[in-house]
Amino acid sequence: MSVEEETEAICRVCGYDDEVFWEGGWPTAVICPCCGNESDVGDSSVMGLRNYRGYWVRNGARWHSLLEERRQKLQGWDLLQQMANIPPEWR
């Protein structure tokens, strides 16, 4: 698959996997309902997203969307399990 056709449905920061964050090599400016990161601003470099991730986790890894938090926690949401989705190149 070429870079142009690639769709990334996993948040590079937290591993949330229910939105399209990058499409065809471009950020979609979607705000992650979990970590609140906007694809584009903080996650275009590994350094930037590691900073953001560190900051987010230090602050208790709080959900950006309370509605989504409730839905996910009913399904037994686990932060470490979700973070295991993060592709190796963005860890």
Ligand SMILES: [Zn+2]
């Ligand atoms: Zn996220």
